Amino acid sequence: MGPHTPVLLNESLELLRVTPGKLYVDATAGAGGHLLEIARQCGSASTVYGIDRDADALARLQPGVPDNVKLIHANYSEIKEKLIEYGVTTVDGGILADLGVSSMQLDEPERGFSFQKEGPLDMRMDRTRGDTAEYIINTFSERDLSDIIYRFGEERYSKQIARSIVHARPIKNTLQLSEIVARTLRKFQRGRFDPSKHPATRTFQALRMAVNQELQCLEKFLEDSASLLGPGGRLVIITFHSLEDRLVKQFFRTKAQSCICPPRQPLCTCNHKAELLIITRKPLVAGEQEVLANVRSRSAKLRAGEKLA
Numbered sequence: 001m002g003p004h005t006p007v008l009l010n011e012s013l014e015l016l017r018v019t020p021g022k023l024y025v026d027a028t029a030g031a032g033g034h035l036l037e038i039a040r041q042c043g044s045a046s047t048v049y050g051i052d053r054d055a056d057a058l059a060r061l062q063p064g065v066p067d068n069v070k071l072i073h074a075n076y077s078e079i080k081e082k083l084i085e086y087g088v089t090t091v092d093g094g095i096l097a098d099l100g101v102s103s104m105q106l107d108e109p110e111r112g113f114s115f116q117k118e119g120p121l122d123m124r125m126d127r128t129r130g131d132t133a134e135y136i137i138n139t140f141s142e143r144d145l146s147d148i149i150y151r152f153g154e155e156r157y158s159k160q161i162a163r164s165i166v167h168a169r170p171i172k173n174t175l176q177l178s179e180i181v182a183r184t185l186r187k188f189q190r191g192r193f194d195p196s197k198h199p200a201t202r203t204f205q206a207l208r209m210a211v212n213q214e215l216q217c218l219e220k221f222l223e224d225s226a227s228l229l230g231p232g233g234r235l236v237i238i239t240f241h242s243l244e245d246r247l248v249k250q251f252f253r254t255k256a257q258s259c260i261c262p263p264r265q266p267l268c269t270c271n272h273k274a275e276l277l278i279i280t281r282k283p284l285v286a287g288e289q290e291v292l293a294n295v296r297s298r299s300a301k302l303r304a305g306e307k308l309a
């Protein structure tokens with residue numbers, strides 16, 4: 001895999017309505033694909049904050065960023081607290097998040113994300129804190145492992161995989177785990193094998209999501225981002241996983257509703273006010289050309305909303 005190619009770049013920028021003088025946040029700076037283009041389009045009159053929980057990604061990015069870009073090493077679930085440290089309480093331009101892992105993270109065997117390259121079972125996007133995949137794999141109960149693999153990987157053989165993992169402990173590296181999963185699936189899947197997908201894809205994805213607590217972080221980030229935006233400010237989210245997309249879709253729906261009382265209740269008592277206008281009724285997806293040029297874009301879904309006055 002080469003350097004990280006930004007997904008749905010033009011679509012994201014258009015939906016953010018990048019305007020000189022306004023403030024923007026790219027909550028997943030990564031290799032800077034979206035961030036640097038936002039900074040270029042809004043010019044030196046604007047400040048653009050780039051957040052990433054991966055300190056290595058920020059260190060690589062820092063030398064190439066213009067003066068109006070400020071990089072922050074943080075989890076995007078801390079967006080509100082971190083921006084306050086910079087004196088920012090309102091984002092009048094927009095907030096972007098392009099979720100998941102970057103190509104650089106997948107490419108480096110020592111990060112532990114790849115099931116095809118030997119490395120330690122780390123999988124933390126932020127290597128300064130949190131439990132590693134090795135800890136989860138070697139200490140969690142069979143039941144908990146099975147739940148993680150089923151819930152986040154949507155893997156129908158989660159129970160069998162969890163059992164094989166527990167029998168094979170201690171598991172020390174990515175290839176060992178990948179082989180255990182492949183062997184289990186060969187045994188139970190028999191003929192129903194999808195040759196286009198590595199058998200360990202779902203299990204690795206599930207463990208990554210558990211290690212990084214991805215859904216919990218996303219939930220807090222969405223809530224705090226909506227409250228940070230000023231009227232007319234836009235929230236643009238790119239997801240790569242059905243569970244993430246469902247969460248984002250549901251979030252936008254709830255925030256766009258002016259009443260959340262039970263449907264049969266005759267009078268409204270909730271006092272809920274619509275906070276966001278949904279801009280994308282259906283999620284935007286990558287076109288044929290983009291998918292051909294960048295296979296990562298195949299599963300991308302983009303949703304956007306605008307803060308109401």
Ligand SMILES: C[S@@+](CC[C@H](N)C(=O)[O-])C[C@H]1O[C@@H](n2cnc3c(N)ncnc32)[C@H](O)[C@@H]1O
Binds near residue numbers: 029035053075101
């Ligand atoms: C798909 S990449 C972003 C790529 C970027 N848009 C670009 O074009 O270069 C996702 C990035 O988000 C970061 N990330 C994922 N979850 C995060 C979180 N909860 N908080 C902050 N950064 C996160 C990852 O470390 C990774 O660098």
